Structures are given as structure tokens and as C-alpha cells.
Amino acid sequence: MKIIAYSYVDLRCETVPNASLQGSFKGSAEEAAWWAIADRVYQDYAELDAATGAAANSRETRQPPGIAHRPQWQQLLQDCQQELPAAVLVRQLADLGDSVAEVGDRLAELEALHIPLRIAGADPQTPAPSPAELLQQFQTLQSAQHRQRIQQGHARNRIRAQPPPGKAPYGYRRGKDRYVLDRTTAPVVKDFFDHFLLYGSLRGSIRYLQQKYNKKISSSTGKRWLTSPVYRGDLEYHTGDIVPDTHPAILPRAEAAQVDRILRRNRKLPPRAASAPRSLSGLVTCGECQSALRVCSVTRPRQSRSYLYLRPAACPRAKKCGAIAYESVLHATFERICADLPRLVSSTPLPDVEQMQRAIAAQIHTRQTWLVQLPDLVQQGILDQQTADLRAYTLRTEIARLQTQIDQLPPANLRAIAQVISLPQFWLDLSESERRAYFREFLRQIVLEREGRSMAGKAGIFC
Template sequence: MKIIAYSYSDPLLEIAPPASIWEREVDRIYQDLGGREQLQQLLKDCQSEPPEYLLIQRVEELGDTVQQVCDRLSQIEALGIQLIIEGKTANSQVSTITDLLKLLNEIQQSQHSRSIRKGHARNRIKALPPPGKAPYGYRRGKDRYTVDRSAAPAVKDFFEHFLLYGSLRGSVRYLAKKYGKKISVSTGRRWLTNPVYRGDLEYQNDQVISNTHIPIISREEAAQIDRLLRRNQRLPPRTASAPRSLAGLVVCKECDSSMTVAKVTSHRKDQEYLYLRPISCPQKPKCKALSYEKILSQTIEVICRDLPLAVAELTMPDMEGIKGGIVSEIAAKQEIIDRLPILTEEGILDVETAELRSYKLRTEISELQSKLAQLPPVNLRSIAQAVSLPQFWLDLSESERRFYFREFISQIEILRQDTSWQIQMVFIF
């Protein structure tokens, strides 16, 4: 018993399937990528030595139109070959034209959908914007997004506010107050991670192509935003936008409860007093609240003393070497892209193949640039020395201090000892 298999893949939409997709042993596999040469060879070989069974994954693989599919099904039936669609149950396997005609409507719908997807894929390869409305701050141009000069300043200001304070909710409120542009927190988060504002295009298949239009934020700003978002994920909800620098960082080790900032004011006086008290203390009597200013003062003292020592003990990888390797790899891929037009002019590559190769290289470059942006700063030791001066912290506002605390501190633990207490610092590295 001779069994053969046939598969068709469009390089714009998919990669060629492996031989392991067939659920049984086959004597020969015919595989087309883009064209139909192997299908013609299959029909030619079957005329001289027809097999008992032909395996396919989908009926529509036999042609680009319903008419082509019907013609090839007729040829297969005329040769006495039983057609089996892999992945179907025994009752749904098709062997005659009468049975196959019931699938024509399904085939037609599938090929229509495939035609639309191919059109979108061609646009991707040409780095054209995806269908739909342009993101706020841009307009749709002829072949790329163009900056909307009336809306882009608001978007730019939103990003700069987030970079300054590290608070998503605060930036959303700032945008509404200054520009009257009201967006939800989830929309603000999408803005912060949207590749379009970085000058890139992201398609439905999650692939990104870099440098397709004018960006609103720089690569350095985008990397900083990604780092701030990762940092904020470690914090309790809503503390990223809290006005006090210690919010979300302090934990009472006596009762293992997080501590919240409480404000107390005197009657008929403007002066206010800040305390840190446990949110859910199970102790009886409950752990006492502590002076916010005293804990802040000791936090600054401990971070100035312990941060340089903690950084000095780190085993730092060769970040310069890693970055240099990635930069060299990006340059090598860019050089190949620059050579593609020459290869096309010399007839070595056709236009479609060159465009497909360029698209793949550009998505690989985008992945490398993303890795490069996620690498930590190479001068962590010099940064630690700069922030180990008490005056640096005392000169900052609460919001600025909050930003820098969360760059280095994972948690501040309160260790109680009878009537006294002290703090223990847990750094993020």
C-alpha cells in the first residue's frame, strides 16, 4: 500500500510544516512553498504510478480558487486515488467529488479569508500601517503614520510626566487637567507600551518593525518607561501614584503587615503629622504607629551607608561586551538589508523574495533592540556612589524621592525591640 502526502504553505502567512504532522507513515511528501510546482509533479507521478492514498491537511491547499480545487479533485478521483484529510474523523473523510462539493462553500469562505490575510501580509512586508484608525497623536499618511501636530504635544507631555514621577494614574490625571484629554488607566498603560509612539509598527502577529515613521519618544525614553513599568509591578496596587515616598515600601516584621501612611491634623491648626501604621495587624495590643519623618530619616541614613556596599558585592556581567555584541549583530543585519536592492537589480533575488527577507531581518532587528533596551545600566557602581550622599535625598521633593527609592529599594522592614525600633533594607538586586 502506497501513501503519499501533499502540503502547501504561503510564505507570507505561514512556515512550511514539518514531516511529523502526518499521523501515519508516508512513502513520499510533496511540499510547495508559494508556488504549485510540487503539486504538478505529484499529479504527473500519479499518472505513471498512482498511490492508494493521498493525505492533505486542508482541501483548499489544492488550488487558489474553487475552480482549481475542483479540477484537481477530479484528476485525483479519475486516477482512483483515495483522498484523506488528516485531522478529520473517519466519518468526515472525503473520497468522492459528491462529498467534496459539500465543502465548496467552506472552501470559498476560507480562500476569501486567506486572500484578505495575504493582502495584510503584503502590507506588513512593505512596512505599511495596519488597518484601522491611527493612534492618538498620529494621522494616517499615504504609506506611513504622520505626526498630528495638534495632539502629539499632549502625548509627549504624558510620557514626560510619567518619566518624571513614575506614576501612571498621576500622568492620566495630569493629561486630563492640563489638556482636557480624558483617558482610562488601561488606555494610558497601552500608550506607554505602544510601539507606534517609539517609531515602530506592531502587527496582529505580534511582530514589530522598527523605524517606520517619526517617533514621539526616543529609544532611551522608551527603555526607561519599560523599566519603570516593570518596577511598578512589584508594588502594591495604587502605591505607585501615592504622594509619599515611603508608600508601599514599609513592612512591620513583628506582624508581617504592610504599613500605610496616616495623616493627623491638630484642631484649628494647619500643621499635620504623618505616621506609618500597620494595615492589618493581628497582634493584641496592635503594633504602634511610628513617625513617618523618623523612618524617612533613618531610611536615608541606611541607604547611604549600605547601598554602595551592596553594589560592590554584586558580580556584574560584562555589560559593555554584551551590548557591543548586540549592536554588532544589529549592524550586520542592517548591512544585509542595504544589499538587498543590489541583489534584486542583479537578478539574484526577485522583488517579492527581497521584500520578505527584508521584513524578517527588520523584525529580528526589532527583537535585538528590545533586548538592548532591557539591559541594566553599565554604571551602576557610579550611580550608587552619587546617591549615597544624604544631601542628595534631602534636596528632593517627596515625589522625586519616591521615584529614586523605588529604583533601589524592594522593601523596608521595621524591626521592633520593646520600645525602640530599627529598619532593615532589602534592595532590588
């Protein structure tokens, strides 16, 4: 019995395995070996436009007008009714139809003639799968191809620096090919950032939104707003790549760098201490019991005054360590900073931040120059548009990565800052929220050593 083969190809998307009557073949070696075992080959072509249709009509399988959409498949069924073949070979199940229903119809036609179906690459010793199994395989293949087409579309949008799929972030709305500011919600997000920059408290900023705008968000949402590249004018994709300057920013670059510094220093503290209003919260540790000291408030009704104390949170001793007045620890910390910081800055070699900034800025300038040259290379025919788009996407992500490195560098005038904050009057003129920002920037830990009823504060200082 003979073995016949059938293929259905789209000239716009793939190369045709052309098996002519003279035995010539154009295709891969695997396809050539597969075609060689077939006694006869039937080929149908997808419907083409006028440009590619001329090429299809020049082939030997040219069909006159009026023939069905798959004329060679109809011819195959007619020939099989006259002489049953041993099997019908196909390259893939997708050759039988563009949908599950069409493939089911083709399988039903073969089953009615009791003709087994073989797929290229399958072991010839194994029995042929049933039509139900083949239909299930095609449904799985079709779902995978659908996901792949969606992923390819997303990849094309990513290379073009278009927003990812899904709802636009709060504060934006979708434009034609980028995010645009939402005039009703963008001021809410901007006010949230300004409050966080002023007080450095995530929970406080969330309460502020609820009180002023009646906008309720969770702590995780607030933190996601603070760290999201979208509000800085950049796009971040699921691959982790960031493309800069794709839409208007709500948070400027300089303020974004300050937000990152606040988040980094708050990360070393417990969550409640990071949002506490007092400047010493989360920094003070008892030198004897090694317990963290918590800020406590005591109100005396007769005097109508509140007193602040630092009390051990979990003292393991039988005789608990006593509380210490908050103001005394605060002023002792001022004295220790003013005494130790100038000495530490003068004796510690500091990195040349300005040189590091110039080196990274030179790399950014080089990539920006390459980015400007891409349209000329396309116009000259050196690069095609797809390659140029991919190269532009890579350059933009590299620029974003280098810009992040610059934003994470410490201030270049660190020695001058150390001289200013070494003055006692500087600390006395600050508000409690401003002291908290400076403490968490320059102090790692404050350890209290007790001497009877007196106390001496020892601060570990870092820059």
C-alpha cells in the first residue's frame, strides 16, 4: 500500500517544502528525509494577496478559480476512495486546519475512510494515535501558539518602548502609545511623594492621603509607589528591563534619588520604628542588657505635661534596667556626634565621588550618541528597522542602569556636610523630623552605657 503526504503552507510566513514530480526538494534535511518516504505529495497554500499570489500561481499546484479553499485535500480524499493508502503523513497537526473544529473535521474524514494519520518525527513503530488524541494534541499546540503570538506582540511593544499590557498605574491613563498624566489622580500621587520626602514616614504619608483625599491604600501599595519606575517617567517590564524617559514623570529624578536614600536607611530599622515620629526611635540599644529601647510617653495630669522616656523593650534581667529621659539621651547624642564625626571624616579615606560620577556620565553620553546615530544607519541601509529598534531598546536599558548607579552614589561634598553637622547649634535648630532624617543617614546605632544613675551615650557613626 502507498504512503501519501499532505502539507498546508503560508508563503508569507514559512518556506515551502517543494517536492516536484522530478524529485527535487527545497527544505531542511529532516523534511527531505520525511518527504522521501511518501509515494505522493499533496500541497495546499494559504490565501495570499496579489503580490505573493503570483508566485503561488506559478507552481505546479496552481488551481483554477472556483476550486475549494483546500483543493489538494479534496483531491487526496477522492484518490483515497479509489485506493486506500497505508497512512497519511503531515508535518504537523496545524496543516489540517486553522482551528480545532477544522482539524476535527479532517480527522473525521480520515477516520471514515479508516486511514491512519502519521506526524513527522513520530516513531513509525508506535501505533498511530486515535483522532481524539490527535485533536487533544492540536488543542494544546494551538494554545501554546496563541500564547507565543501574544508574547511576541508584547516583545514588539517592549522594543518600541510602549506600555506593558494591563491597567495604567494610578495617576496615569493610557494614551495612544504611552502613559499620559491623569489630571484628577496625579496630584494625589505627587502629594504623597512630597509628604514622604518631608517626613520620611510611609505610614504617615498613607494616613495623610486618607485624611486629605479620602484615598485608602495599603503599606505595600505605598511602598510600590515609592519604588515604581513608572512614576519616575520610566517603564519596567516583566523581564526586569527599564526603559527611561518614556512618559511624563510625577516624581523628578532628584527627588526619586532622595526617596531611595530614605528607603535604604529605613530598611535597617523595624517597620514601626521607621515610621515613628521621634528621631531616636529604632536607633538606641542598652549596653547592659542589649535590648532595644522604646520611646514611651508619660502624662502627669496635675502638671498637664508629657514626658518622654526610653525604656527597654525586652530586658532579660531579673532587675529590669530603668527608663532614661529622652532629652538627656538626645543631647548626649548631639555631643558625641560633634566630637567624633570630624575625627572620623578626617581619618577615613573617602571615595572620589566626583570622578565616579564623571566616569558613569561619560558612559551615558557615549550610549546617547549611539542612540542618535541609529536613524542614520537605517537610512543608509546598514541596519534594518527591526535591528535598529532592538539596539535602541538595549541602549535605553543600559542608560537607565547607569543612571541608577549615579543616583545611588553618596553626595560629592561629604566632607563639607560633615563640618556643618558637627556644630551643636545645627542640631538644636532642627525639627524632630529633620533630626530623624540626619540620624538615620549618619548613625548606625546608639549604645547607652550606664554608670549608676548617670549615663554616657556612645554612638556608632558611619558615612
